[in-house]
Amino acid sequence: MxxxxxxxxxxxxxxxxxxxxxxxxxxxxxxxxxxxxxxxxxxxxxxxxxxxxxxxxxxxxxxxxxxxxxxxxxxxxxxxxxxxxxxxxxxxxxxxxxxxxxxxxxxxxxxxxxxxxxxxxxxxxxxxxxxxxxxxxxxxxxxxxxxxxxxxxxxxxxxxAGQQGDSMAAADCREEEPASGVYRSGSSQGKESRDALQIGVIGHGYLLYDQYLGMDIPGKVKKLGGKVILPENLTTLQVETACRQLPKRLYWTLGRKIMGAALYLMEQENVAGLIHLTAFGCGPDSLVGDLAERYARRRGKPFLLLTLDEHTGEAGLNTRLEAFMDMLCRRRTA
Incomplete structure (x- = not known):
């Protein structure tokens, strides 16, 4: 060559x-x-x-x-x-x-x-x-x-630096980084209300930012009135500091990043709930997802696990997502 x-x-x-x-x-x-x-x-x-x-x-x-x-x-x-x-x-x-x-x-x-x-x-x-x-x-x-x-x-x-920004607010998922085709976080569809619920959406980047494979979950959350926060919106220091709560260091790089983002977001009072997007058959996620859900349950933070495979129907996923958002809205006004 x-x-x-x-x-x-x-x-x-x-x-x-x-x-x-x-x-x-x-x-x-x-x-x-x-x-x-x-x-x-x-x-x-x-x-x-x-x-x-x-x-x-x-x-x-x-x-x-x-x-x-x-x-x-x-x-x-x-x-x-x-x-x-x-x-x-x-x-x-x-x-x-x-x-x-x-x-x-x-x-x-x-x-x-x-x-x-x-x-x-x-x-x-x-x-x-x-x-x-x-x-x-x-x-x-x-x-x-x-x-x-x-x-x-x-x-x-x-x-x-463009992904992280100056706050936890999500950037625009539909906006492509010039020439790379890598989507940034969030979604331009729908409008956030002034008192929008802040929702942490965690998972592998290749699920969150692939809008077909991941069914554009961040975009759907925003359409339902949520303000999306993704792992890439957090700094490495925030993620690593949160991971110190675990009894031992996680073996997988991406699993630790997901778990650190989850732990950090659980500690934020203005975050209404967490959504974990995972793929069926992922060995590390089977552990990380269960671990994150247990920590969320202990801290009283609503947690929704969405597992995708090639047979997943979008209608059923939308129903679960809408029910979760409705529950968070009722929880805030209760």
């Missing part, structure tokens, strides 16, 4: 909703044309379900669909092998094995850039090795890698 202007496919799923701006900026700065798959739709979901193993959770199945959509349209796929993105924490094993799973499922399968990202022991060294590995797959080295890394870091940190 050296000295070639080539098309690199990036599936719009899973960790794209956490690191999409970084990946796009980095590869574009190295001269690649980055092709991101379109937002999830029924066609992509059905394609993924038909290719994936039955034991995979819904987000992984959808990832298969995005990768399959890109396969015939690009020269290579970028599917990093994510082992750990921070010290002493790890990512779900199914995500670690995605490159191998896709090679077995996609026929024909384009070349896959499967750079290993492992920051568990020495974060700085692990990140440097991952960056060099990604650049090496494109035949690039030297100062161009440093310039691309600096550009990616700048855009990524600006994107994170």
């Amino acid at each position: 050296k000295n070639k202007k080539w098309r690199l496919g990036v599936p719009r799923a899973l960790f794209y909703y956490y690191y999409g701006p970084w990946w796009e900026t980095f590869f574009e700065a190295l001269g690649a044309e980055v092709i991101v798959s379109p937002p999830t739709c029924r066609e992509i979901m059905d394609l993924g379900v038909s290719l994936a193993v039955a034991e995979a959770c819904l987000p992984v199945k959808v990832y298969y669909g995005h990768a399959a959509w890109l396969a015939s349209r690009v020269d290579a796929l970028f599917v990093p092998r994510l082992v750990s993105v921070e010290k002493k924490s790890f990512i779900c094993p199914k995500l670690m094995g995605l490159p191998d799973m896709l090679r077995a499922a996609l026929k024909p399968c384009p070349p896959i850039i499967d750079t290993t990202v492992n920051l568990a022991r020495r974060p700085e060294e692990g990140l440097a090795a991952a960056v060099q590995g990604m650049a090496r797959s494109l035949g690039v080295k030297g100062y161009r890698v440093d310039l691309a890394t600096a550009a990616a870091e700048a855009r990524y940190h600006a994107w994170l």
Whole structure:
């Protein structure tokens, strides 16, 4: 691939909703044309379900669909092998094995850039090795890698700052971050009343911000008069401080972020209730969801668990959501 202007496919799923701006900026700065798959739709979901193993959770199945959509349209796929993105924490094993799973499922399968990202022991060294590995797959080295890394870091940190903002109020979910396609939190549909209920909506970013896969739960809450607060609206310090209440450190990076956001929001008197969006078949969520619900029950904070799979009907989900919001309204006026 050296000295070639080539098309690199990036599936719009899973960790794209956490690191999409970084990946796009980095590869574009190295001269690649980055092709991101379109937002999830029924066609992509059905394609993924038909290719994936039955034991995979819904987000992984959808990832298969995005990768399959890109396969015939690009020269290579970028599917990093994510082992750990921070010290002493790890990512779900199914995500670690995605490159191998896709090679077995996609026929024909384009070349896959499967750079290993492992920051568990020495974060700085692990990140440097991952960056060099990604650049090496494109035949690039030297100062161009440093310039691309600096550009990616700048855009990524600006994107994170835009998500957090200055308060817990949600940003606009429908507003796309320029060129990345990563949705921000909240929804532009519907209007908040001046005394809107503040609702914490927690879950994985690839559920909350994928409006088809996650059925746009933040948008639905806002339409029902709620003011949405998402994990990305909180700072790392707020989340980590809240997690210190737990008897031991959670093993999974995303599980700890979700649990920390839940614990923090439970302590806020102006937060009326919590909604936890999870995917059927997610092992870490089966623990984190039950743990969060137990803490919410002890503190008297209303808690709604919504579990999604490829068979979930939107009508039933809407009914549960409306009933929960009605209950919170009655609870406030009681």
